[in-house]
Structure formats: C-alpha cells, structure tokens
Amino acid sequence: MVECSSGKIDPKTLPKVGRDTSLVGLGYDWAVTIDSGVPRSAAATGPEPLGAELAERLTVARMPDGSPEVFATIQGEGASQGVPSTFLRLAVCNLRCSWCDTAYTWDWKRYARAEQTRTASAGELVASIAALAPRNVVITGGEPLIQRRQLVPLARELVALGRRIEVETNGSIAPGPLAEFVAQFNVSPKLLSSGNEGLRTIRPEVLRAFADPSVNAFAKFVVSNPEDVDEVDTIVREAGFQPEHVILMPQGTTAAELNERGRWLANACVARGYRFSTRLHIFLWGDKRGV
Numbered sequence: 685m686v687e688c689s690s691g692k693i694d695p696k697t698l699p700k701v702g703r704d705t706s707l708v709g710l711g712y713d714w715a716v717t718i719d720s721g722v723p724r725s726a727a728a729t730g731p732e733p734l735g736a737e738l739a740e741r742l743t744v745a746r747m748p749d750g751s752p753e754v755f756a757t758i759q760g761e762g763a764s765q766g767v768p769s770t771f772l773r774l775a776v777c778n779l780r781c782s783w784c785d786t787a788y789t790w791d792w793k794r795y796a797r798a799e800q801t802r803t804a805s806a807g808e809l810v811a812s813i814a815a816l817a818p819r820n821v822v823i824t825g826g827e828p829l830i831q832r833r834q835l836v837p838l839a840r841e842l843v844a845l846g847r848r849i850e851v852e853t854n855g856s857i858a859p860g861p862l863a864e865f866v867a868q869f870n871v872s873p874k875l876l877s878s879g880n881e882g883l884r885t886i887r888p889e890v891l892r893a894f895a896d897p898s899v900n901a902f903a904k905f906v907v908s909n910p911e912d913v914d915e916v917d918t919i920v921r922e923a924g925f926q927p928e929h930v931i932l933m934p935q936g937t938t939a940a941e942l943n944e945r946g947r948w949l950a951n952a953c954v955a956r957g958y959r960f961s962t963r964l965h966i967f968l969w970g971d972k973r974g975v
C-alpha cells in the first residue's frame with residue numbers, strides 16, 4: 685500500500701518545482717527542496733484512499749508481462765546522466781523520427797498497438813513508481829506532453845510523496861499547468877536529419893518558453909552528422925537557450941556508433957560552450973527495453 689495524500693494538499697503550498705535547479709550541482713538535495721513546501725502532515729497521515737482525480741487514465745507503454753513500462757535505472761542521457769531514476773514511459777508521439785528507439789510506443793505499422801500499449805490510472809502508476817527506490821522520476825515517451833492534462837494529478841501526487849520530476853519532450857508542445865510540478869524539462873527538438881518530413885518539429889514560441897531562465901530546461905539535441913550542429917546553433921540562438929543549457933548527444937544505438945560520432949561531437953561542444961552527453965545505458969546494457 686502506498687501512502688497517498690490525494691486531495692489533502694493545497695496546490696498553493698507546493699513549491700515552484702518548475703523553477704527548481706537543485707540538480708545542477710548533482711547534490712542529491714532535491715528531496716529537501718521539494719519537500720519544503722508540502723505540509724508535513726500530508727506525509728505523516730498514513731495510507732488514504734486514492735482521490736477521484738487519480739482515476740484519470742493514461743496511455744502508457746506495455747512491458748512484455750503486461751505491466752506499465754515503469755522501471756528503476758540510472759538516467760543515461762542529458763543533464764541528469766548517472767542519477768538513479770524511476771522511468772515512466774508513456775505511449776503515442778506526434779513525430780516520426782527515423783532513428784526512434786521507442787517506435788513501439790507509436791508506430792502501429794511496425795508494432796501491434798494492443799501488445800505494446802495499455803492504459804493505467806494515475807493512481808496505479810503512482811503506486812508502481814512509489815514502490816521503487818529512486819526519488820528522481822523521469823516521465824518519457826513517446827511524447828509525454830500529448831497527455832499533459834492527464835499527467836497533472838500523477839505529477840502532483842508524486843511531488844507530494846517527495847519525488848522529483850523530470851519530463852522528456854520533443855519541444856513541440858507546451859507543458860501548460862503541468863509545469864508547476866516539474867523540476868526539469870529535457871527538451872529534445874528534432875533536427876532535419878531526424879527524417880520528420882512534412883511534420884512541424886520546431887515551434888519557436890514553445891522553445892522560447894522553455895528557454896526562459898525561470899524554467900529549468902535543457903535543450904538536448906540528437907546529432908547525426910556535422911551539418912546538424914549548424915542547425916542546432918540556429919535553433920539555440922532563435923530560442924534563446926544559454927549554451928550551458930544546451931547538450932549535444934550523438935545519435936546511435938550501439939557503443940561503436942556513439943563512440944564514432946561522440947569524438948567529433950565532443951569537439952564541437954568544446955568550441956561552442958555546449959555540454960556533451962553520450963548514452964550510458966547503451967554502453968551498459970545495449971539497446972534494450974526497461975533499462
């Protein structure tokens with residue numbers, strides 16, 4: 685049984701976690717930061733029934749055993765690389781990247797939707813996440829912000845339980861009220877080399893909002909070739925991201941690909957003041973689900 689405080693917390697008392705930067709120093713101090721605005725009585729009152737809003741259902745990736753794709757691992761990419769994290773993978777995406785390594789969440793020509801996805805209530809997902817140890821929760825996809833409204837009760841409950849929330853997004857959808865509960869956005873705008881012909885991948889007004897210094901967002905670009913870096917520069921400049929909040933990551937699903945692209949990409953980062961990320965989970969476990 686998971687301790688649940690649904691309906692007992694006044695949102696006004698919650699901290700402005702969308703502006704939290706406690707992970708910047710990797711000090712693992714987010715629990716203190718996030719707990720600070722939550723009434724202590726909420727965590728101390730013990731098990732309570734889940735509120736009606738936690739009956740809200742979300743469409744999530746389905747593991748081979750039928751359970752929602754919720755798992756504990758380390759964050760393999762980006763600003764929080766190496767941080768122990770619980771991942772929740774939502775299904776459905778509005779883009780179609782040619783190299784997408786989670787196409788099972790959206791590509792119904794290649795995958796059977798009924799086998800790869802399912803629905804689950806926010807309350808069920810909170811219970812699954814709360815049963816795992818990592819306090820950092822990464823909500824990923826697919827494109828999670830397609831379900832931004834349904835994510836609000838889930839995120840509110842997780843914050844009340846002392847979890848820190850990161851949301852991974854392709855940056856084409858604004859988060860809306862969900863931002864209140866998100867400590868960090870990992871925004872990954874898709875470049876021309878992503879193969880999204882005919883789809884609008886870049887929405888400047890959305891990226892400008894993420895780049896606002898009051899929001900803790902990192903722009904993480906998946907780079908396939910050296911020409912991509914010029915496109916990154918243009919997007920970064922027009923959106924207004926600070927270089928230290930820009931991360932370049934090589935595209936690849938094998939260690940060999942990541943190493944080959946990573947060498948020249950690291951040099952490009954040094955020249956521009958951008959950060960570099962590889963994909964640790966590929967080196968550790970290969971291109972597998974649930975790790």
Ligand code: SF4
Pocket residue numbers: 777778779780781783784785786787825826827854874
């Ligand atoms: S935006 Fe992300 S989930 Fe969607 S197709 Fe591209 S890589 Fe895959």
